[in-house]
Amino acid sequence: MSAPSLPQIATDYQVLRQGAGLVDLGARTQIELTGKDRQTFLQGFCTNNIKQLQPGTGCEAFLTNLQGKTLGFVLVYCHGESLVLETTAGQAEVLTNHLDRYIIQEDVVLQDQTQAWHQWLLAGEQAAELLSKELTTPVPEQQLQHVEAQLQSIPVSIRNVPWSRYPCYAINSQQEQAAAIEQILVATGIKSCLPEAAEICRIEAGFPHYEQDITDGNLPQEIDRNDRAVSFTKGCYLGQETIARIDAMGHVNKRLCGLRFSSPAVPAVGSELSVDDKVVARITSSCYCPACESPIALAYVQRGHDQQGETFTLSAGTATVCTLPFENL
Known part of the structure; x- marks a missing residue:
């Protein structure tokens, strides 16, 4: 298959800004935590305040090692009976192995849902209006809010995500429903768009990807998302001493x-x-x-x-x- 032309990318880019465009994100890493100790457990291994999350809300967070270096940059979604960590593809094994080694007596179960779930990105000024026509519940308005809904008869999770400077949603479904999701949304007037166009939107928004923009050599403060992903008042967690020391010094x-x-x-x-x-x-x-x-x-x-x-x-x-x-x- 030939590479898409610059005019094709530019056209889809405008749709993702001013219209309503759909991009196949495939199998992004998604790890589900269940068990009554899940919030307390995760609180001890990431930079943000997981305990304050309520069902339907979410946050950004860095998972850090003992030295305070970044093992993962995740979006955390709080559900009634679970937490979901979402990040770039290919991170499931590293993150589950890292967290699993610290589960001793806690009631926490880690399950890699990456291959079971599929994700679409829907973006643009008209995205919410067109999506709402097919949903049973309102579209989440604030970033990292999320709702469980029915897209026609298909169960989906709709997440308001920071991928773009324009309204932007991740639509999660079971893998076997992915093609049906696309068919329903395209029928409403939403346009299928190139991933290269979504990449422009991501860079514009300054939304970093792990392995692309972040590695395990980075300290969280270097990514410069302290206001979104780091709590300096939550208490102890793995790597907290280094991160607090940098905060006291005032710079990286x-x-x-x-x-x-x-x-x-x-x-x-x-x-x-x-x-x-x-x-x-x-x-x-x-x-x-x-x-x-x-x-x-x-x-x-x-x-x-x-x-x-x-x-x-x-x-x-x-x-x-x-x-x-x-x-x-």
């Missing part, structure tokens, strides 16, 4: 920022930007953004060069540091 040596380029060439993932022969930034995700008619990227920018508006002169054009999510696109 690099942080995830946006970059906007004046040259039309999209920078390669992994490439580095240098000033006076010193590396000041390393790119983790990049794309051409049709809205601003220039390439944009997520990158780790060194402290002292990471303020909004800082501009680096490159061999071809410039790169300007932007806060995340990107604004005024």
